[in-house]
Amino acid sequence: AQRVTQPEKLLSVFKGAPVELKCNYSYSGSPELFWYVQYSRQRLQLLLRHISRESIKGFTADLNKGETSFHLKKPFAQEEDSAMYYCALRSGAGSYQLTFGKGTKLSVIP
Amino acid sequence: DTGVSQDPRHKITKRGQNVTFRCDPISEHNRLYWYRQTLGQGPEFLTYFQNEAQLEKSRLLSDRFSAERPKGSFSTLEIQRTEQGDSAMYLCASSWTGDRNEQYFGPGTRLTVT
Numbered sequence: 001a002q003r004v005t006q007p008e009k010l011l012s013v014f015k016g017a018p019v020e021l022k023c024n025y026s027y028s029g030s031p032e033l034f035w036y037v038q039y040s041r042q043r044l045q046l047l048l049r050h051i052s053r054e055s056i057k058g059f060t061a062d063l064n065k066g067e068t069s070f071h072l073k074k075p076f077a078q079e080e081d082s083a084m085y086y087c088a089l090r091s092g093a094g095s096y097q098l099t100f101g102k103g104t105k106l107s108v109i110p
Numbered sequence: 111d112t113g114v115s116q117d118p119r120h121k122i123t124k125r126g127q128n129v130t131f132r133c134d135p136i137s138e139h140n141r142l143y144w145y146r147q148t149l150g151q152g153p154e155f156l157t158y159f160q161n162e163a164q165l166e167k168s169r170l171l172s173d174r175f176s177a178e179r180p181k182g183s184f185s186t187l188e189i190q191r192t193e194q195g196d197s198a199m200y201l202c203a204s205s206w207t208g209d210r211n212e213q214y215f216g217p218g219t220r221l222t223v224t
Contacts, residue, residue, distance in 0.1 A: 100152030
């Protein structure tokens with residue numbers, strides 16, 4: 001069975017400091033990995049996915065199959081980045097369900 | 111608003127009662143998903159439809175839960191004989207096969223069972 005682990009429930013950083021939100025997964029095949037974000041009083045929305053290899057709002061994430069990780073990074077945190085971040089995995093192989101981690105609350109201190 | 115909509119947004123019910131939630135996906139999306147989220151947890155998959163066919167069901171979906179998507183458009187999720195452990199946020203999402211399966215989420219229905 002697949003599993004997604006986000007070890008930090010809460011991460012506080014100062015504005016302008018680098019951010020790294022950790023995500024580790026367990027799955028024996030070749031999964032598809034996503035980061036979803038939920039801003040206060042808003043719905044869950046896709047931030048980025050590993051197959052796109054793009055930067056969204058200054059965030060990037062690289063899939064490391066050796067370490068089974070998909071950490072989310074941003075070089076300089078902004079106050080508007082404060083939100084709940086969820087890492088999610090889709091196993092592929094005809095399955096479309098997402099397996100989510102428990103989420104990390106990012107708080108950017110002005 | 112052309113996003114995923116859910117109704118009601120909040121539901122308070124007494125233990126043992128039945129409840130039904132509705133989800134209206136984005137109009138051109140043929141895939142629809144239900145998730146449940148409890149406090150401090152990420153969303154947990156419940157079930158998935160492609161058009162009107164229910165193709166995946168989680169073992170979390172006990173026999174008290176039933177979901178339908180009769181015409182391949184809106185979907186309903188019914189919980190029979192509710193229990194306090196059913197209290198959660200119920201999320202609906204939709205996607206389109208041609209969009210790399212990006213799932214667009216609704217605002218959720220918060221269920222409280224007293």
